[in-house]
Amino acid sequence: MIHVGQADVPLCDGVSRRSFLSAGATAMGLSLPTALELEAAGAVDPAKQKIKNCITLFLVGSPGHLDTWDMKPDAPSDIRGKFKPISTSVPGVQICEHFPRMAQMMDQVALIRSLHHNTGASHENGQRWMMTGHDFNAANIQPHMGSVVSRIYGQKTSLPASIVLPAKIGNTGTSTPHGQASGYLGTAHAPFFLGSDPAVKNFKVANLEPPKGQTEFRINSRRNLLKQLDAIQQKTETSSTIQRDTAYSRAFNLLTSPKTRKAFDPSQETDKLRDRYGRNTFGQSCLLARRLIENGSRFVTVNHFDTVFNVTCWDMHANGSSLDNTYLDYERHLCPQFDQAFTALIEDLQERGLLEDTVVAVLSEFGRTPKLNNRGGRDHYPPAWSNFFVGGGVKGGQVIGSTDKIGAAPHDRPVLPPEVVASVYTAMGIDLETTMMPGPGSRPVRFIEADPIQELFG
Amino acid sequence: MDQKFEGTPKSELRLEGRKVSRSDVTNDWGLRLQWQVKRDGKVIATPAARIEADYTHPDKTPGKYEIVLQMWKYVNYRKNKQREFIDSKFIEISNTVTYTI
Numbered sequence: 001m002i003h004v005g006q007a008d009v010p011l012c013d014g015v016s017r018r019s020f021l022s023a024g025a026t027a028m029g030l031s032l033p034t035a036l037e038l039e040a041a042g043a044v045d046p047a048k049q050k051i052k053n054c055i056t057l058f059l060v061g062s063p064g065h066l067d068t069w070d071m072k073p074d075a076p077s078d079i080r081g082k083f084k085p086i087s088t089s090v091p092g093v094q095i096c097e098h099f100p101r102m103a104q105m106m107d108q109v110a111l112i113r114s115l116h117h118n119t120g121a122s123h124e125n126g127q128r129w130m131m132t133g134h135d136f137n138a139a140n141i142q143p144h145m146g147s148v149v150s151r152i153y154g155q156k157t158s159l160p161a162s163i164v165l166p167a168k169i170g171n172t173g174t175s176t177p178h179g180q181a182s183g184y185l186g187t188a189h190a191p192f193f194l195g196s197d198p199a200v201k202n203f204k205v206a207n208l209e210p211p212k213g214q215t216e217f218r219i220n221s222r223r224n225l226l227k228q229l230d231a232i233q234q235k236t237e238t239s240s241t242i243q244r245d246t247a248y249s250r251a252f253n254l255l256t257s258p259k260t261r262k263a264f265d266p267s268q269e270t271d272k273l274r275d276r277y278g279r280n281t282f283g284q285s286c287l288l289a290r291r292l293i294e295n296g297s298r299f300v301t302v303n304h305f306d307t308v309f310n311v312t313c314w315d316m317h318a319n320g321s322s323l324d325n326t327y328l329d330y331e332r333h334l335c336p337q338f339d340q341a342f343t344a345l346i347e348d349l350q351e352r353g354l355l356e357d358t359v360v361a362v363l364s365e366f367g368r369t370p371k372l373n374n375r376g377g378r379d380h381y382p383p384a385w386s387n388f389f390v391g392g393g394v395k396g397g398q399v400i401g402s403t404d405k406i407g408a409a410p411h412d413r414p415v416l417p418p419e420v421v422a423s424v425y426t427a428m429g430i431d432l433e434t435t436m437m438p439g440p441g442s443r444p445v446r447f448i449e450a451d452p453i454q455e456l457f458g
Numbered sequence: 459m460d461q462k463f464e465g466t467p468k469s470e471l472r473l474e475g476r477k478v479s480r481s482d483v484t485n486d487w488g489l490r491l492q493w494q495v496k497r498d499g500k501v502i503a504t505p506a507a508r509i510e511a512d513y514t515h516p517d518k519t520p521g522k523y524e525i526v527l528q529m530w531k532y533v534n535y536r537k538n539k540q541r542e543f544i545d546s547k548f549i550e551i552s553n554t555v556t557y558t559i
Contacts, residue, residue, distance in 0.1 A: 100508060100509045101508070166459060167459045197459060197462050199461070199462040200462045200464060201464050272482070275482070275484060275485065275486040277488070278486060278487060278488020278489075279464050279465055279467075279485055279486060279487050279488065280461055280462065280463050280487055280488050281459065281461040283488050306459050310535070311460060311534075311535060312461070312535040318541070320537075320539075324535065324536075324537055325535065326541060328537075328541070331490065332489060332530040332546075332548075333489055333530060333532055336488060336489050336490045336491070336508065336530070337488050337489060340486075340488035340508075
């Protein structure tokens, strides 16, 4: 049965064309409307092949700045905490003793110690600030940086322009958005969420597996059948149908492309390299991020944890209940895990000649209270924190801004989240003055109202 | 998504005088790596082992010394009232070397 319009078109085994295609498109983490709108995202554009890439490592829960990258060894004990600072490859710059590998590569790092924001201390506020550069406005949801990059540059290869690993951020306290959606840019530019753990044995990207019962041969057979059907349809329908078929074609290509599947397969790497990243969810996600950038994705986000509840994560309230992370978690788990994976990523990018064209941004939501709480933890603190950049032509070996003697507030060169986001865009080669986004009524609007941090670009 | 740690980390220790050397860690979980030093059966030090592959314990107090490489094993983050982990713990990932002073 052939149908022209919105109704289903049953295939020979009773599976409708629409449900089959939906399954294929959904299998890629995209809804069918997303696939349809991919056409608007722009096809592979050779003129944009040289654009720089970005990997963001997002530290969900947020490390205490006084326990990591802005230590205050001369402050009173209930402020300075338990860890000691160590020297780094940059004279005069010290970081926490539990980042020994990072200390050796500080000459490549641009460390910002004066980040702050002035809104509420929820995780979600911080996530939105740092991933969109905007405060929350329910009437105008702002897009994730990767969505903006997707909109501006489009896809480079069959891989999605923006990918989030290993999973989207889930429950972090309130039911407001996390800043990892495409917002007003529409679902065509939504990130591809992996939704699988690359650290597990026999890891497969479930979202790239053909629907149950569908072999590659059958998928290709159906593609050929659809071509014949669509040849008929194209004679009778509008150009939107042609666009739809182009999107269908891309969906098939992503579903069946050996190159795509290979890009998502960390087992292609040596055991030694996999060990270097750390055989854990975060480490293997960082490794996968490098593989995806290498194979044509433009913007990869690695979420270090997808929740703050009942797991080891950076959210060190030490509350004795569902938010019970403490110094022990930092010392034994979090800092070593980050140190191992982050430095492996930088070294790996460098050895492959990718670091100059890939900016790596390590971001978090806020800092943590300078004074330890009565259980020895630290609570949310947006007035001051530290994040950093490496690669992508960013000038390393520098500290931008500082906080006061107890890390309570920026002392000099205060930096706001939109400046960080503007810096990511600038590092990727986007001209913030001339590039516009479609605003209400398709009126062109600026997509970030801030200047980049000039010190990063020397 | 709870974190996964696949395989079991392994390393080989070698002793030359008081200097202990480790091989690369295979199946490295990427968590805290430390030397556990015992003297006459009592733990006296747990220095970090991630950066340097060699370690010489500075203490020369007479006694029998045992050194083994340990890595943190994350099971879950539950802690008791003393704020110590209940299920997660350090595990030995190497052979033990011994010497006597």
